[in-house]
Amino acid sequence: MSDNPTADEAVSDNLKVSKIHEAVIRIAGNSQDGIQSIGGFLARLAGRSEQEVMTFMTIPSTISGGPSIFQVRLSSGEVLTSGDEADVLMAFYQHSYDNHVDFVKKDGIILYDTAHVEPDPELEKRFRHIGCPIAELTVEAIGGTAKDKGKNIFALGLVARMFDLDSERLEGLIAERFKGKPESVTETALSAFHAGHAYPLTTLAEIYEFEEPKARDCEQVVANGNEALGYGILAAGVRFGAGYPITPWSDIMELLRRELPKYDGMFVQCEDEIAAVSMAIGASWGGRVAITGSSGPGIALKGEAIGWAVMAEIPLLVIDVQRGGPSTGMPTNVEQSDLNIACFGGHGDSPRVVLAPSSVEDCFYTAIEAVNIARKYSTPVIILTDQAIATRIEAFGMPKLKEICQDISPDLTPRDDHKPYDLSAPDGITQHAAPGTFIKSGKYPVVTGLEHNEMGHPSGSPKMHLDMTAKRHNKLKALGRDLPKPEAYGPDEGNVLLVGWGSTQGSLREATEQARKDGDSISALTIRHINPLPEGLENIFSGFNHVFVVENNDGGLYGYGQLCSLLRARFCDPKIEGINKTDGLTWRVKDVLARVKEKLEEK
């Protein structure tokens, strides 16, 4: 509990109530314990209480079982990351205790299940330990048949008591969660919750209460990145998609399969990744931008087809929810190592647009931006998210859906004449006439992967290949000029600029805040548009002595990560250097700062 708790005079049940600003709670157990749902409830409660929240979870890539954690950071102020250290660790098993005790803050609280955890006497001196027979009391509360089921809800009750959370709202959320199930299920869950809530926290001697958060001018919603992206795709007007299951992308395809029928749309589960991308391209050619997506290995399989879409200049939305690679790699861990394949994974010269949302909220808006870029520039657009952003929960303002939702139905207005690949078109931007469009001249276009003339018919002319290749990159240059100018977080001059993309934004910003507090001159910059890069980056870089590109990928042979290499190639500036790691976990703020310090000491 970051701010020093100020003792409150109020006393309830003989427990002192201390006001806190924020708390980081790490729940560690096994994947089948339902600890994600405790975190989910806490996150949703925070959203409803106008608090900020961010979660972090790890899941084993086993089929069933294995250690798993869910961490939630609740705050009455701004939350940039899910927190480096936990104020409270809830340990269900010995392995949960042993593996996560290092993440507990000095004087932090460890709440453990007495049936499964034997605390270390040494550690008992450093942390406040509270034993509770979680499993046993759960069984007592809801009956023996439930086995381990329900102890997550019991634990939620405990946390609710400890932080004086709004029990009524939590009960409401529990009831909502089990809506549609037999009433007894909800009753059982509520019994478990009440039992946890009633557990006497006497050894703790105090409970905590969050400060009143700043009132917000709009309602908050709580979602993870995959949900935000999925709903953004719907808001953008996309009505057709095709995919193949792969973690962590599958959530998005499941969401679209479930939601698209409401709009008379369709999502098709295909026989493979290549069929999925091909089906989406076919539908896009039909006149309305379609979506496909995957994670690393699947993106590799889609590569040829994306190259075709670049050549034929077909708008398309491709989602890549990155995970640890290469190959099957670490399917349930985060990594930012698909930037290269997204930008350069095509055969031949095949420029495409690559965007990287930097928060859960940004996933929603990036989906819409991507669809509109795809349409305007008639190009495939790849959105790079990653496992961390896909699975973490954040609260954000309710989008103004009435204003945002758009209709992108095909335009089949008859035309006098049509030249799909008109070299004299402004900025070389193609606009296709979808099939079904009557063309009065009687000359119809063909779309093809062969180099072609302005009508889309094959051409082996050297000049045509020269002109068409230029056309395909010129339109992205035009997009680059249109992109919003990036802005530094923090002062735009100083010693160190931390550059990042995607899910690392929060860590870099929090690192900047901390460093500034300690008197170090650090600012941060998030690059949301990876390809093309926005204009004006060099002006920002020129304000700093060092530009460190912090990424969740390998520095490789020469010490530069994937974005770092791109920036060095683009700007030829030796002060651009890489800070990289590949442990499959999100960047912790203290690790970022330690690596910056190390880097500066090397000088």
Place this chain on the structure above:
Amino acid sequence: MSAIADIERKPLTKKELAADHPTWCPGCGDFSVLALYFKLLQKRGLHHEKFATVAGIGCSSRFPYFVQAHGTHYIHGRALPYATGIALSRQDLDVFVFGGDGDAFSIGGNHFNHCARKNVNLTYCVMDNNVYGLTKKQTSPTSPIGFKSKTDMWGAVDKPINPMQQAISAGATFVARTTHTNPKHLLAMMEAAMDHKGFAFIECLSECTEFYDGAFDSSNPRKGGEFRELPEDHDPTDENAAYAISEELVPGYFGVYYQISRPTKQDVEAEVNAKFLEKTKGLEDWEILQQNFDKMK
């Protein structure tokens, strides 16, 4: 969708339908398929904007360039999923897919099976020449054992695919076989395929004079062979009979081996949607989405 009233328009002439001059070798069977496709479009009064022609890669897959209409020349083996994307999202269009044996049964083999299984409403005409022609005489998945190619100089060794049996077992609902040397039959099969609701597959023998001359002589009366139609008592709804009679590859029989009625992919998806649309009736798109966001509060 088109602003042009169809009744005022005459069927297109062959000249209006023809685009680039075909780049096929003289004598290639694919010329007949193209000529009869034009005939089909004329006969059925399909105008330029009412249909889409899609192909993958191969000699036969150059097809869309020669047709004056909206068309796509896609990547190797993936014409079917691409065409599925159009057929599902633009159900106002007639979708025709053309390709060769390599496209259909080798690199695109998986898609063939799944498109058949899903019963996507489109017409797929495979111009089977039993050889890779565009890349100049390598073994194809339908090359007979013993066929000498640049990749099997001592003669092909792998058992060839049986297109009829493959289609039937994959779940195609219309399976027919014809040949480029019998234009009347070819047109009849195309018409029947177009009229079929669901995945309609035609294998059309189409000789490659350059790399597999005489491959189908045994089915060509002009070359001393016999054009054998399926026996009159063949019941195209009898799956086992259709499978059994398709055992022989060349010359084999010609006609509709198998045809049944099963809901198309379009039908089953529409049925799913209908249930949802009942609930969202009268709501704007943003209001439907708002319901999701309200649940995330």
